Amino acid sequence: MHELSIVLSIIDEIDDESKARGLHDVEVVHLKVGVFSGVDRNALLFAWKLACEGTLLERSRLDIETVPLVIHCAVCRQDRTPPSLYQICCPECETPSETIVTGRELEVVSLEIAA
């Protein structure tokens, strides 16, 4: 499980951002996590509670938007979601694809701040 290390990176990122912009009282952290990022959603949520204890983010909530895996099919010329994470091909014509369009994201999108 490396989600605790990932959460610590997220907290660092928010700290930098908060200091740079003078933000306080972060209520919600919106995160985008691709299904192909190698990071587990539930493990992230679990690690979040642990890592935020005793910090300024203690009362914050982590909101995770899951980003599906989308590949580009060179034959159909369309972006499509493959049949599964272990069949990286077009669901229509079954052509294998080396081009991943989305699914690897691991990004802090926005913060909700008490106004």
Next chain:
Amino acid sequence: MSTRIVEVRAKVMRQNDLLAHALRERFEASGVSVVGLVSSPGSGKTAFLEKLLSGLARDFRVAALVGDLATENDAVRLKRATPNVRQITTGTICHLDAQMIERALQGWQLDTLDFLFIENVGNLVCPSSYDLGEEVRFVLLSATEGEDKPLKYPTIFNSSDVAIITKMDMAEPADFDVTAARRNIESVRPGMKIFEVSAKTGSGMQDVFQLLRDQLAHLRKTSLPLQIESTIVAVK
């Protein structure tokens, strides 16, 4: 109480990615070809690496960093092939990150090397999130693990460049279906190069050496130092 939303759009792995990017630039500028090795524990990474180091050490200057949670065992073993080996012990951490690589390289003259190998902690999950600045990543799968490993761990297979099927000498006793294994690798990472090797018998290793030689030649975009030397000898 009302709230306001502040856009951030920050990549979580930014710190690691920046460091990995800087390392990659350093490796390129030094002309050293860097290969990362990932696999599950016990798939034969160290035996494979031992063969790589001893096979390449005759013609090239090689070095290795090896990651484990504890012990110096792997470094001791690899030092039989080259003195340029450093162990990274991560304590409880299940993967290597770019900062560990940067620290471990301190004091090494990269431009005196041709190849640097980075053996990750045995783990098919966590290392996929961390770029180490390597030029290519090899993912290893041993014949004794079963042919469906790539399907079970698609993220690491998809994020790697080359697949190495190890312990091929065990394929028959383990009833390992290499055709199915190849098909499964192709399913999670279409177009991936696949090599079948046995560190024990040495079978298939020549093809990997050739891949590495080609990779180094491509990196330097000139002929290999070895060939230059032999040309000079011929002229004399």
